[in-house]
Amino acid sequence: MTEQQNISVFFIKDCALAAIATGLRAQNLRELRDHLTGIHLGCIYYHFWGGLLRPHFDDPEYNNDFASWARHALHDVPLAERLGIIDPADYPELEGLRQELIETVEERIEETEYQTWSRSDQQFHFVRAQTVSLDTGRRLTQPAELATIVPQLSLGSVFYHFIDARRREPQGVDDFRAWLTQFGDAHDSLRARLAEVDPYFINLAELRARLTRLFREHFGETA
Amino acid sequence: MTTLLESYAQVAGADVIRHLQQLAAPLKGARVVHVNSTRSGGGVAEILTKLVPLKRELGFDARWEVISGDGEFYQCTKGFHNGLQGNRVELPAALRRAYEDTNAQNAEELRAVLEDADFVFIHDPQPAPLLRHFPQRRGKWVWRCHIDLGHPHRPVWKYLRDFVNGYDASIFSLADFAQPLPHPVYLIPPSIDPLAEKNMELDGAEIDVVCAQHRIDRTRPLMLQVSRFDRFKDPVGVIHSYRLAKSFIPGLQLVLAGGGASDDPEGEVVLAEVRLAAQDDPDVHVLLLPADAHRTINALQRAADFVLQKSLREGFGLTVTEAMWKAKPVIGGDTGGIRLQVVNHHTGFLVSTPEGAALRIRYLLHHRERLLEMGNKAREFVRQNFLLTRHLREYLTLMVGLQHGAQDRIDIG
Numbered sequence: 280m281t282e283q284q285n286i287s288v289f290f291i292k293d294c295a296l297a298a299i300a301t302g303l304r305a306q307n308l309r310e311l312r313d314h315l316t317g318i319h320l321g322c323i324y325y326h327f328w329g330g331l332l333r334p335h336f337d338d339p340e341y342n343n344d345f346a347s348w349a350r351h352a353l354h355d356v357p358l359a360e361r362l363g364i365i366d367p368a369d370y371p372e373l374e375g376l377r378q379e380l381i382e383t384v385e386e387r388i389e390e391t392e393y394q395t396w397s398r399s400d401q402q403f404h405f406v407r408a409q410t411v412s413l414d415t416g417r418r419l420t421q422p423a424e425l426a427t428i429v430p431q432l433s434l435g436s437v438f439y440h441f442i443d444a445r446r447r448e449p450q451g452v453d454d455f456r457a458w459l460t461q462f463g464d465a466h467d468s469l470r471a472r473l474a475e476v477d478p479y480f481i482n483l484a485e486l487r488a489r490l491t492r493l494f495r496e497h498f499g500e501t502a
Numbered sequence: 503m504t505t506l507l508e509s510y511a512q513v514a515g516a517d518v519i520r521h522l523q524q525l526a527a528p529l530k531g532a533r534v535v536h537v538n539s540t541r542s543g544g545g546v547a548e549i550l551t552k553l554v555p556l557k558r559e560l561g562f563d564a565r566w567e568v569i570s571g572d573g574e575f576y577q578c579t580k581g582f583h584n585g586l587q588g589n590r591v592e593l594p595a596a597l598r599r600a601y602e603d604t605n606a607q608n609a610e611e612l613r614a615v616l617e618d619a620d621f622v623f624i625h626d627p628q629p630a631p632l633l634r635h636f637p638q639r640r641g642k643w644v645w646r647c648h649i650d651l652g653h654p655h656r657p658v659w660k661y662l663r664d665f666v667n668g669y670d671a672s673i674f675s676l677a678d679f680a681q682p683l684p685h686p687v688y689l690i691p692p693s694i695d696p697l698a699e700k701n702m703e704l705d706g707a708e709i710d711v712v713c714a715q716h717r718i719d720r721t722r723p724l725m726l727q728v729s730r731f732d733r734f735k736d737p738v739g740v741i742h743s744y745r746l747a748k749s750f751i752p753g754l755q756l757v758l759a760g761g762g763a764s765d766d767p768e769g770e771v772v773l774a775e776v777r778l779a780a781q782d783d784p785d786v787h788v789l790l791l792p793a794d795a796h797r798t799i800n801a802l803q804r805a806a807d808f809v810l811q812k813s814l815r816e817g818f819g820l821t822v823t824e825a826m827w828k829a830k831p832v833i834g835g836d837t838g839g840i841r842l843q844v845v846n847h848h849t850g851f852l853v854s855t856p857e858g859a860a861l862r863i864r865y866l867l868h869h870r871e872r873l874l875e876m877g878n879k880a881r882e883f884v885r886q887n888f889l890l891t892r893h894l895r896e897y898l899t900l901m902v903g904l905q906h907g908a909q910d911r912i913d914i915g
Contacts, residue, residue: 293521293524295521295525295895295896295898295899296899297688297896297899297900297903298688298689298690299686299687299688299689300674300677300680300687300688300689302680302682302687304677321910336842336843336845336848336849336883400652400678400837400838402678404677404678406677406689407910408910409899409903409908409909409910409911409912410910410911410912411525411899411902411903411912411914412911412912412913412914413524413525413527413528413913413914413915414524414914414915415524433517433520433521435521447911
């Protein structure tokens with residue numbers, strides 16, 4: 280079998296999220312901490328990443344629901360800042376992210392003299408995500424095709440291949456880097472630049488634009 | 503692409519429609535039935551009017567069935583509506599019996615359609631008991647609750663819960679509106695139809711005619727609140743805000759536009775209070791419009807510089823969505839679904855008092871560039887999140903989800 284025959288095809292997929300209420304809610308930090316300890320990991324995923332695909336205004340200050348709730352419902356700015364800086368892309372396993380959240384919340388519980396409560400209509404509702412992925416029927420066989428295909432991807436496809444892949448694939452990297460590995464070291468510089476893209480602090484349209492720029496610069500240079 | 507889908511592609515984008523087609527592909531040919539209690543009037547009928555034809559164009563065998571009942575039935579379901587929103591109502595045994603009997607009769611009439619359906623969506627409490635008349639049902643049954651069940655009168659919810667526990671899933675608009683149930687509770691916010699009379703583009707001449715009919719001066723600033731004459735919508739508070747702002751902006755005009763109140767004794771009382779508060783001010787226009795005055799409302803929303811929805815309590819607040827779709831920033835009460843849509847300094851302002859609203863009115867009218875910028879951002883936010891196409895996508899996602907159980911991840915190809 281030739282080397283060319285061993286190259287796998289890149290299947291372009293798309294995805295959609297369904298939001299499922301767990302019925303669990305928190306009105307203060309202790310309740311939040313207690314629920315975090317045992318909550319389904321799909322909730323952690325939803326409250327960090329789900330904002331990218333659900334009806335939601337991009338909060339210009341806080342990128343996850345926990346930080347946003349601390350700021351807007353508890354009016355606890357120091358906690359909101361500490362939660363807001365947690366970058367889920369730093370945690371290959373959601374369990375690690377859960378532990379970091381618990382640690383941050385417990386630290387705040389210990390340093391505050393009294394417990395702040397949210398209004399009853401501003402409780403934190405734990406919601407979990409159900410992800411449906413589907414085949415778009417589009418295929419890539421050559422890396423250079425990325426430069427023309429990526430700008431046409433739906434935001435769901437961008438989410439699926441660049442963000443969701445980290446949780447899905449054992450290597451914990453996005454699908455583009457994983458696919459490019461099979462082409463030897465020809466695209467190492469591109470893979471390194473992809474690894475530097477932090478998808479957490481930008482929205483999906485911005486992420487698509489940034490990926491497009493990277494692919495165009497790389498394949499334009501090597502063409 | 504078919505005609506209806508093409509129309510939506512022009513507004514929402516071709517990629518959005520392509521995504522719907524891909525999600526629908528594995529469900530093609532599925533028999534889907536929506537059941538509610540009215541063919542016209544109200545938000546549910548408005549949504550189904552477009553949702554069902556769109557599902558057909560996506561390849562489903564989709565139908566919309568309506569149950570019917572007598573006076574006692576509707577008296578009972580009106581009681582449900584009030585009780586589920588927290589009012590302390592009593593439901594006498596005779597009314598409950600009428601409710602259950604009506605559903606039993608409708609079940610027989612709909613048996614052939616519902617028994618073999620692959621998906622049945624039952625909207626709101628009126629047809630909820632249908633489920634128990636179909637022990638041999640073939641498909642998945644979903645209860646879609648459009649009401650805020652966050653703080654129900656417990657006896658009413660306890661009675662209704664027995665009918666909905668057996669469904670395969672339920673849908674609520676927001677997590678705040680949901681109750682715990684022994685099946686997956688999906689969250690799907692409502693939406694507006696950009697092609698409906700209420701939201702479609704209008705030409706400037708039509709807007710001018712509507713304004714002239716109501717003696718509104720288009721050369722002066724105009725603010726608008728569209729809502730029932732209901733204390734929770736705080737129309738008197740809106741007039742107070744107007745007066746506070748008017749002393750700084752003498753040309754300011756206010757329109758309070760609402761539906762008929764003839765069958766609602768409390769509505770008439772509130773309307774009288776509003777007229778008293780308006781004190782014959784020629785720049786305060788209190789408009790009592792018929793239920794089907796969609797184009798008039800549309801024109802008024804487009805004529806306004808910005809829109810208020812100064813509710814003290816609110817469900818999702820689709821009038822906010824409608825105004826934002828017309829590129830109007832909204833000054834809204836800090837409550838319910840308004841919070842999900844109005845983001846301070848981005849799509850409008852959240853306020854808690856008439857004074858807060860007056861401050862924001864002055865800000866917007868003195869910062870015209872910001873007003874336009876916020877309006878454009880509001881329209882784009884609605885385009886991305888609250889159009890019928892997004893609503894349909896979430897229904898399709900749920901249907902795929904239900905076919906595959908409660909798994910976290912479902913790969914359909």
